[in-house]
Amino acid sequence: MKDLYIVWSKDNEIGIPIIDEQHRVAVGTINSLFYFMQMKRGVAALRPTLNVLEQYTKIHFETEEELMKLHGFRDLDAHLLLHRDLQSQAHEILHEGIVNNDATIVLNFLKEWWLDHINKQDRKFAEHLRHTGVL
Numbered sequence: 001m002k003d004l005y006i007v008w009s010k011d012n013e014i015g016i017p018i019i020d021e022q023h024r025v026a027v028g029t030i031n032s033l034f035y036f037m038q039m040k041r042g043v044a045a046l047r048p049t050l051n052v053l054e055q056y057t058k059i060h061f062e063t064e065e066e067l068m069k070l071h072g073f074r075d076l077d078a079h080l081l082l083h084r085d086l087q088s089q090a091h092e093i094l095h096e097g098i099v100n101n102d103a104t105i106v107l108n109f110l111k112e113w114w115l116d117h118i119n120k121q122d123r124k125f126a127e128h129l130r131h132t133g134v135l
């Protein structure tokens, strides 16, 4: 059995339990995509996992955005744009991956986006909660 594509580490936790939990699930789903790719499955076989990732991302963004609104996060609008950007970019990159029959394009994009987003953008919200005494 080969390695995981993304190894989750405690360093990726931002300190909001439900958000950390959801981030792990998203990363786990990306790891499942990688696993199926290693098993040389075609794009059609990856489809159900991609669907789960897409649906789960919606649930996750909804959770995050709801908490951001509830706690008056001042960067909410910019953060909403980042979430919407991922959703449109992911569709384009998925298309590119299918056209080129290359799942690594999709995996690289997902890994980079999620780790960067979690560790830079979502962390700002955790900092906001700490400043306001919620965390």
Ligand SMILES: [Fe+2]
Pocket (backbone or CB within 6 Å): 064, 079, 083, 117, 121, 122
């Ligand atoms: Fe986010």
